[in-house]
Amino acid sequence: MKKFNIIIISVIAVGVLLIGAGSFYYQYTKVSILKQEARTEYQDNLRKEIEKKATKRDLNTCLNSAELAYWDYMGINGTEDDDGTIWASDRFWNAANKNKKDAKDVCFQQYK
Numbered sequence: 001m002k003k004f005n006i007i008i009i010s011v012i013a014v015g016v017l018l019i020g021a022g023s024f025y026y027q028y029t030k031v032s033i034l035k036q037e038a039r040t041e042y043q044d045n046l047r048k049e050i051e052k053k054a055t056k057r058d059l060n061t062c063l064n065s066a067e068l069a070y071w072d073y074m075g076i077n078g079t080e081d082d083d084g085t086i087w088a089s090d091r092f093w094n095a096a097n098k099n100k101k102d103a104k105d106v107c108f109q110q111y112k
Contacts, residue, residue, distance in 0.1 A: 059111035066103035070096050 073096045078088030 062107035
């Protein structure tokens with residue numbers, strides 16, 4: 001009878017250990033999955049932020065290029081005084097303004 005009781009107790013102990021090990025494995029797997037999901041979400045957010053900053057930088061570069069092209073056009077087609085004032089007929093100013101507006105519109109279409 002003693003041996004039988006020891007065997008029963010041993011079987012119960014092994015069962016409890018297996019249940020505990022299974023529960024631990026389940027929790028460990030669940031934590032691993034949550035960590036991976038958090039890591040992936042963090043990486044996605046970081047990637048989006050980097051892309052957003054790059055797009056903003058590219059937009060500003062494009063707008064600056066439009067502005068520089070405007071003044072280059074006026075420098076070529078106008079006359080500059082000693083104080084930096086550019087004189088030109090209205091047709092040149094109008095053309096430069098239209099070109100700058102068109103270039104800026106392209107920038108906004110491309111980077112927004």
